[in-house]
Amino acid sequence: MQNYFIMETEKTSYYFETYGCQMNFAESDALKITLNDRGWSETDNVENALLLVINTCSVRETAERRVFGRLAHYTALKKERRRRQNPLFVLVCGCMASRLGGKLIKNGADFVMETQNNSIFTGILEKIEAIRNESRTPQSTLQTILQSSPHKTLSNETLHDEDPDKTLYNKNSRHFSFAPIHHKEGSFRAFVPIMHGCDNFCSYCIVPYTRGREICRDPAEIVAEIKTLADRGVREITLLGQNVNSYINGKIDFPALLEIIARETEGTTIKRARFLSSHPKDLSLRTIQVMAKHPVFCRHLHLCVQHGSNRILSAMNRRYTRESFIELTAAIRAAMPEITLSTDILVGFPGETEEDFEEALTLMERIRFLYSYMYHYNPREGTAAFDLPERVPPEIKTSRLKRVIDLQMRHTAELLQSRIGDSEKALVDGISHKNSKELVCRTEHDEMIVAEGDTSLIGTIAAIQIDGLSGNTLRGHFIKDI
Ligand code: SF4
Numbered sequence: 137m138q139n140y141f142i143m144e145t146e147k148t149s150y151y152f153e154t155y156g157c158q159m160n161f162a163e164s165d166a167l168k169i170t171l172n173d174r175g176w177s178e179t180d181n182v183e184n185a186l187l188l189v190i191n192t193c194s195v196r197e198t199a200e201r202r203v204f205g206r207l208a209h210y211t212a213l214k215k216e217r218r219r220r221q222n223p224l225f226v227l228v229c230g231c232m233a234s235r236l237g238g239k240l241i242k243n244g245a246d247f248v249m250e251t252q253n254n255s256i257f258t259g260i261l262e263k264i265e266a267i268r269n270e271s272r273t274p275q276s277t278l279q280t281i282l283q284s285s286p287h288k289t290l291s292n293e294t295l296h297d298e299d300p301d302k303t304l305y306n307k308n309s310r311h312f313s314f315a316p317i318h319h320k321e322g323s324f325r326a327f328v329p330i331m332h333g334c335d336n337f338c339s340y341c342i343v344p345y346t347r348g349r350e351i352c353r354d355p356a357e358i359v360a361e362i363k364t365l366a367d368r369g370v371r372e373i374t375l376l377g378q379n380v381n382s383y384i385n386g387k388i389d390f391p392a393l394l395e396i397i398a399r400e401t402e403g404t405t406i407k408r409a410r411f412l413s414s415h416p417k418d419l420s421l422r423t424i425q426v427m428a429k430h431p432v433f434c435r436h437l438h439l440c441v442q443h444g445s446n447r448i449l450s451a452m453n454r455r456y457t458r459e460s461f462i463e464l465t466a467a468i469r470a471a472m473p474e475i476t477l478s479t480d481i482l483v484g485f486p487g488e489t490e491e492d493f494e495e496a497l498t499l500m501e502r503i504r505f506l507y508s509y510m511y512h513y514n515p516r517e518g519t520a521a522f523d524l525p526e527r528v529p530p531e532i533k534t535s536r537l538k539r540v541i542d543l544q545m546r547h548t549a550e551l552l553q554s555r556i557g558d559s560e561k562a563l564v565d566g567i568s569h570k571n572s573k574e575l576v577c578r579t580e581h582d583e584m585i586v587a588e589g590d591t592s593l594i595g596t597i598a599a600i601q602i603d604g605l606s607g608n609t610l611r612g613h614f615i616k617d618i
Contacts, residue, residue: 146178148268151185153206156193158412159376160230163329164191166315167229170257174265182213187225187264190245192232194342197514200232204243208535211244225264231346235518247592254313283568308454314353324371324563324595328361329353330393331377336415338442339453339520340485340513343378344412350378352385355393359400366404371563372434372593373401375411381418391422398430407597408580410434416441416464417456417504428471434580435472436506439465440480443452445492453520458499465503473618476506476551476581481540486511486524498544506551506582507608508544512537552605559601559618560585585610 150171154164167189168178179185188210193199210226217520228240229249240248247260281313312332319326333347358375375397375521377383383390390533397409409432415437427433446457456464468475483496500508512533515522528536562585575589577600586609587600593614600612 140226149179149185150176150187150189151179151182152191154190154191155199155203156195156230156253158327159193159329159332159378160193162329162376163230163315164189164319165320165327167191167257168320169315170254171261174261182210182224185224186268187227187261189227189229192228192230194231194235194346194516196511197516200236203228203232207240207244213246214365218368220603223267231342234346234348235342245246250543254315254464267434269339308567311561312348312351312520316357317364319361319365319368319370321368324369324565325374326365326370326372327374327376328365329376330358330380330411331383334378335382336379336455337453337520339451339524340516342516342519345518347378350382352383355385355388355396358393359396362400362406366401366406369405370594371405371597372408372410373397373406375409375555377411378413379415379418380411381420381423391420391426393422394430394433398426398432401432406432408412408432408434410436412438414439415559416461417454419464419468421467424468424471434582435475436478436582437468437475437578438478439468441499441503442480442482443485443492443496445488445495448488448492449525449531451487451521452482452485458495461499462502474581476583477503478507478582479503479505479509481508481510481544482513483510483536483540484528486513486521486528487526488513488536493539496540497543500547504547505544507548508540510537510544511538548608549605552608553609555583555602556604557602559599559615560612561597561618562600563597564589564595566594567591583610584608585612587614589614593618 150168151472152164152168154160171178171187173296176187182188190203190206192203193327207228210224212222214226225246226244227247227249228245233240233248234250237248237250249256249260296426310493314329314332318329331350331352333350334341334344335350337344362373375393381390383393385393394409394411401407401409414437419437420441441461442452444458446459449457465477468477481496481500483493513521513528515527560581560583562579564575564577566576568574568576568586573588574586575591575593577585577587577598579585585600585602589598599615601615601618602612603609604611
């Protein structure tokens with residue numbers, strides 16, 4: 137019979153690894169709040185932890201491979217810890233948990249939590265705490281505790297027996313719930329998830345299969361979270377969702393929600409609001425009007441175009457055209473001339489010809505994004521595009537990706553260069569890692585500025601004169617006002 141001796145430091149310690157999008161980071165922060173409320177505390181050394189949580193991303197195969205690598209590493213650590221009679225419990229959550237379930241248990245996870253749901257998470261913690269509180273739990277008891285789980289997501293056997301479609305259905309309707317607060321205390325910025333999942337089924341994307349259908353959060357809950365953030369002195373909020381523009385809850389659609397947020401933030405510490413991600417087919421003229429009307433909404437939009445060829449946009453199931461995207465950005469710029477735009481670009485989609493690719497480049501030339509997240513296509517099993525013929529050879533994908541990166545670097549440099557001589561207000565984030573005399577600030581246009589200044593400025597929105605550019609970072613000095 138195996139006995140566990142849990143060291144005092146490990147009794148309350150957890151360690152987190154988070155991969156992927158801002159939504160994952162926001163959800164990790166919410167899980168940490170649940171842990172902290174139960175008396176746990178975060179450690180930056182997994183050796184001191186009783187619980188390791190890996191919040192995963194499935195968007196790219198490389199992200200999944202990385203997590204399997206981490207699991208192999210932690211399986212070895214778990215063995216070593218077991219030899220020392222000090223258990224380490226590994227919980228995997230996020231998109232890989234939804235997609236791969238039992239396979240993760242086979243690869244070293246003790247718990248797999250498919251969706252963010254506080255009652256499931258609490259159930260897992262209760263099991264671990266039962267062991268922790270005993271401090272000396274025979275292996276046989278541990279097995280009994282794990283197998284007596286009332287949650288399907290906790291059992292290896294159940295996951296194997298699940299009908300995948302039924303699991304998907306369960307994810308959408310039964311399990312997911314928004315945490316009441318996602319804020320890391322002390323931070324001047326906060327994420328506020330407003331929806332979860334996606335109904336768009338872009339043909340290359342795994343997200344609708346891992347996160348499930350769209351669920352829109354109750355506006356009253358969103359307002360309650362924002363009020364808490366204002367009480368805590370937060371300066372900037374970012375509304376999060378896979379496709380925020382399609383938010384709808386009862387009669388409240390996305391522009392109506394923005395109106396509510398403008399009203400609720402007025403006269404509070406929250407001076408800036410952003411939202412991510414925007415889908416060009418769903419960003420309405422009303423949304424643009426509401427943004428333009430309320431200065432709390434930052435003059436920056438991340439609007440994922442993905443490609444510039446109508447043939448490829450259609451194959452990607454994006455449901456807008458190059459022409460409608462150009463019209464949309466013209467309307468945005470007409471309403472808010474000072475706005476900056478950023479985007480995602482995906483090259484090397486099956487069937488992409490040199491002419492198609494050139495259209496991506498000409499669209500970039502036409503719009504001139506401040507920055508882009510650029511990728512080449514890699515097939516994801518389970519998505520509609522997985523079986524498409526005419527895959528682009530790897531060397532061509534790589535060379536096209538390099539060409540879009542080069543073009544974007546030129547645009548970024550030119551746009552930032554044109555800012556030298558301007559003065560701008562920016563939120564002072566903290567001390568630069570490179571030079572402790574300098575403070576790092578971010579403008580509402582999503583530009584980074586560093587300037588020498590007193591640490592008392594951290595957390596304020598300060599006026600800065602822009603003097604120069606180094607790399608993609610603007611340099612400046614603080615001024616009294618603009
Ligand atoms: S909008 Fe498309 S790319 Fe974005 S999450 Fe939904 S399916 Fe994926």
